[in-house]
Amino acid sequence: MRPLKFQIFERVRAAGLIPRVEVAKELGISPASVTTLSSELIDAELIEEVVAPRGKGEAARGRPPVALGVRASAHYVAGLKLSDREQTAVILDFAGNLIASHAITRQPGALATEDFLNDCERLLDLVGAKAGIRRQGLSGVGIGVPGFVESAGGRVFWSSVLADGDVPLAAAAADRLGVPVTIDNDANLVALAELWFGAGREVADFAVVTIEHGVGMGFVLNHRLYRGAGGIGMELGHTKVQLDGALCRCGQRGCLEAYVADYALAREASTALEGVEGDEQTMVELLESLYENAKGGNAAARSIFRRAGRYLAVGLANVVNLFDPALIILSGERMRYDYLYAADVLAEMDSLVLKAGRPAPPIEVHAWGDLLWAQGAAALALSDLTETLLAPAREGAAR
Amino acid sequence: MRPLKFQIFERVRAAGLIPRVEVAKELGISPASVTTLSSELIDAELIEEVVAPRGKGEAARGRPPVALGVRASAHYVAGLKLSDREQTAVILDFAGNLIASHAITRQPGALATEDFLNDCERLLDLVGAKAGIRRQGLSGVGIGVPGFVESAGGRVFWSSVLADGDVPLAAAAADRLGVPVTIDNDANLVALAELWFGAGREVADFAVVTIEHGVGMGFVLNHRLYRGAGGIGMELGHTKVQLDGALCRCGQRGCLEAYVADYALAREASTALEGVEGDEQTMVELLESLYENAKGGNAAARSIFRRAGRYLAVGLANVVNLFDPALIILSGERMRYDYLYAADVLAEMDSLVLKAGRPAPPIEVHAWGDLLWAQGAAALALSDLTETLLAPAREGAAR
Numbered sequence: 053m054r055p056l057k058f059q060i061f062e063r064v065r066a067a068g069l070i071p072r073v074e075v076a077k078e079l080g081i082s083p084a085s086v087t088t089l090s091s092e093l094i095d096a097e098l099i100e101e102v103v104a105p106r107g108k109g110e111a112a113r114g115r116p117p118v119a120l121g122v123r124a125s126a127h128y129v130a131g132l133k134l135s136d137r138e139q140t141a142v143i144l145d146f147a148g149n150l151i152a153s154h155a156i157t158r159q160p161g162a163l164a165t166e167d168f169l170n171d172c173e174r175l176l177d178l179v180g181a182k183a184g185i186r187r188q189g190l191s192g193v194g195i196g197v198p199g200f201v202e203s204a205g206g207r208v209f210w211s212s213v214l215a216d217g218d219v220p221l222a223a224a225a226a227d228r229l230g231v232p233v234t235i236d237n238d239a240n241l242v243a244l245a246e247l248w249f250g251a252g253r254e255v256a257d258f259a260v261v262t263i264e265h266g267v268g269m270g271f272v273l274n275h276r277l278y279r280g281a282g283g284i285g286m287e288l289g290h291t292k293v294q295l296d297g298a299l300c301r302c303g304q305r306g307c308l309e310a311y312v313a314d315y316a317l318a319r320e321a322s323t324a325l326e327g328v329e330g331d332e333q334t335m336v337e338l339l340e341s342l343y344e345n346a347k348g349g350n351a352a353a354r355s356i357f358r359r360a361g362r363y364l365a366v367g368l369a370n371v372v373n374l375f376d377p378a379l380i381i382l383s384g385e386r387m388r389y390d391y392l393y394a395a396d397v398l399a400e401m402d403s404l405v406l407k408a409g410r411p412a413p414p415i416e417v418h419a420w421g422d423l424l425w426a427q428g429a430a431a432l433a434l435s436d437l438t439e440t441l442l443a444p445a446r447e448g449a450a451r
Numbered sequence: 452m453r454p455l456k457f458q459i460f461e462r463v464r465a466a467g468l469i470p471r472v473e474v475a476k477e478l479g480i481s482p483a484s485v486t487t488l489s490s491e492l493i494d495a496e497l498i499e500e501v502v503a504p505r506g507k508g509e510a511a512r513g514r515p516p517v518a519l520g521v522r523a524s525a526h527y528v529a530g531l532k533l534s535d536r537e538q539t540a541v542i543l544d545f546a547g548n549l550i551a552s553h554a555i556t557r558q559p560g561a562l563a564t565e566d567f568l569n570d571c572e573r574l575l576d577l578v579g580a581k582a583g584i585r586r587q588g589l590s591g592v593g594i595g596v597p598g599f600v601e602s603a604g605g606r607v608f609w610s611s612v613l614a615d616g617d618v619p620l621a622a623a624a625a626d627r628l629g630v631p632v633t634i635d636n637d638a639n640l641v642a643l644a645e646l647w648f649g650a651g652r653e654v655a656d657f658a659v660v661t662i663e664h665g666v667g668m669g670f671v672l673n674h675r676l677y678r679g680a681g682g683i684g685m686e687l688g689h690t691k692v693q694l695d696g697a698l699c700r701c702g703q704r705g706c707l708e709a710y711v712a713d714y715a716l717a718r719e720a721s722t723a724l725e726g727v728e729g730d731e732q733t734m735v736e737l738l739e740s741l742y743e744n745a746k747g748g749n750a751a752a753r754s755i756f757r758r759a760g761r762y763l764a765v766g767l768a769n770v771v772n773l774f775d776p777a778l779i780i781l782s783g784e785r786m787r788y789d790y791l792y793a794a795d796v797l798a799e800m801d802s803l804v805l806k807a808g809r810p811a812p813p814i815e816v817h818a819w820g821d822l823l824w825a826q827g828a829a830a831l832a833l834s835d836l837t838e839t840l841l842a843p844a845r846e847g848a849a850r
Contacts, residue, residue, distance in 0.1 A: 279775070295765055303806075
């Protein structure tokens with residue numbers, strides 16, 4: 053459970069600008085406690101008082117209303133998203149405003165850890181130059197990679213962008229960059245980006261399902277990312293939707309991902325498309341061609357998307373039946389293949405959700421690109437920084 | 452997020468006896484805050500100071516060490532579990548000590564709401580007589596039923612023990628009994644019982660999977676029961692493990708329950724057992740016979756249990772892949788059919804859990820009966836009572 057001062061900071065951060073009395077109401081504590089603890093946060097230069105703009109109808113009498121907001125210039129952080137085809141970086145201020153961004157395309161394939169660190173360094177210097185902020189001016193860097201990442205321990209067990217397994221990436225990157233580094237997997241980054249800058253400003257609990265090279269999930273519960281006891285939960289892509297089913301990249305059978313991810317579609321594509329040679333096309337070209345054929349009426353191509361859509365419906369229905377989230381956000385580039393959120397997929401999901409006198413939760417599609425993921429990586433750095441700045445030991449000392 | 456005073460009460464309750472300094476440490480707040488707030492809890496007669504017994508090696512010098520504990524006689528609550536074959540009731544004091552229990556067997560079948568309320572009343576009076584506590588002496592009653600229950604709204608959408616659908620059971624029972632009533636479904640009750648009196652005293656996050664007439668799940672996260680945004684999440688039994696699979700009681704296909712619950716086993720039993728007439732045997736007799744035949748080497752009977760076990764492994768692996776819990780507790784009478792926790796089921800589960808450099812969580816089997824469920828219902832009443840006593844409005848007023 054979080055110290056009260058932390059909870060106050062979190063509410064201010066999530067709200068953008070919020071009056072003290074509102075903070076007290078939302079946390080169920082006395083206004084006097086909010087006044088005391090927010091003074092400490094102001095003294096520590098983490099939040100500040102802002103004169104709130106008056107509404108049009110409000111009379112301009114008396115003391116102007118004052119709200120609390122995060123002090124934007126208190127800190128700067130960077131977020132790096134390193135994926136198979138693109139490397140993206142952003143720099144944000146402490147209030148989450150985007151200061152600069154930079155993207156580099158690259159040849160797909162796994163990198164040796166040394167080369168990966170070189171890329172991180174180069175990317176950070178390029179985005180830093182745009183922002184006019186040197187590495188020493190950064191309070192933290194968040195790095196996101198696909199795969200199995202234990203965020204708390206800073207380890208990457210497996211990632212498609214790293215040739216080595218079980219890499220202590222956070223420590224290695226911190227050594228190289230000279231800045232505190234936090235790492236996480238990409239689905240958690242999207243959930244964090246939504247939590248800090250998107251849906252999380254309105255909703256306390258929601259699920260993010262990402263469909264890209266794999267199927268990922270992030271889960272925000274009571275304004276916090278839920279990671280599981282071992283730090284690597286939410287592996288929706290590897291829940292089993294068929295006993296002894298299709299072979300998955302992870303080596304097991306029947307994983308949701310083995311029916312829905314791009315490689316799952318691609319491996320049936322050559323059966324559906326005449327004259328296709330797998331080696332001559334990239335995965336993206338192959339999927340585009342499959343998609344065009346399906347739209348053009350090719351029955352085999354359509355059945356590939358139809359099956360993927362049905363299994364996606366199973367996966368989403370299972371998320372609803374288990375988590376009962378207030379909102380599901382579908383995210384990822386694949387979202388533009390509209391089979392994935394076509395009306396009949398959602399209808400099928402609805403038919404698989406337990407009927408218990410309530411409607412299924414709303415589903416939003418956010419087809420954002422790598423910039424969002426990089427912002428999520430920066431939110432990770434902000435999150436870690438906030439934990440450090442507001443750690444109980446410090447609070448105890450301040451009192 | 453919970454007010455601090457509530458968090459302190461919760462830690463004291465969960466710990467049994469705990470020194471103030473330990474509470475401060477666990478919550479990450481100053482000992483001074485604990486002293487202030489615990490004084491308010493002592494003034495409200497909810498907790499009390501207890502002189503902690505000294506360890507054998509400790510010298511008996513100076514002030515004796517003092518711990519905080521819940522004031523047992525502050526309140527009494529009842530818990531009722533109404534299931535198909537048995538109706539069980541308990542009365543607990545505010546510290547969770549069992550004062551009395553009573554059980555009645557009944558003929559299976561759904562009851563009209565009026566008859567259900569009559570049964571509740573009779574059961575409450577019988578257990579009250581044993582405890583020497585009249586209804587007016589109770590601060591709350593918790594009622595547990597199988598099925599789809601929205602605890603917050605006090606509604607039962609569907610239950611095998613109620614003939615009517617969408618019943619506002621909490622309000623109707625409170626009217627009849629003259630005591631505040633809270634209701635929930637049985638899997639949540641087991642999770643609450645574990646949270647208050649069992650595993651929850653040691654572990655902050657765990658999952659309970661119940662296998663009875665259906666398959667249920669309760670999930671405790673950070674010492675609290677997670678119910679989902681709509682109040683009826685965790686329906687593990689209705690997650691889909693097979694597209695277009697076996698028919699489930701809920702009317703949908705491919706639910707885990709349709710492969711694992713007792714009715715799923717029973718409907719294949721007549722195919723496996725010679726001379727079985729479904730109408731002449733109760734479900735329990737049929738399953739016992741099936742189990743004896745499987746143990747005796749009947750290949751068809753074995754294959755029924757084997758398949759159920761494999762699907763259970765899928766369900767448990769999905770729980771691990773998604774929630775990454777610190778502990779899974781398997782609960783329910785069916786646990787004595789040892790196929791359900793046989794070594795090969797656990798091995799199969801392990802083979803379906805994502806390999807990410809970590810061991811699968813420990814699995815404990817708690818084959819407790821209806822008394823535990825009734826204690827869970829009483830824990831529900833205690834939980835609701837505590838919420839009422841410590842509501843933010845009251846806290847504000849007390850300050």
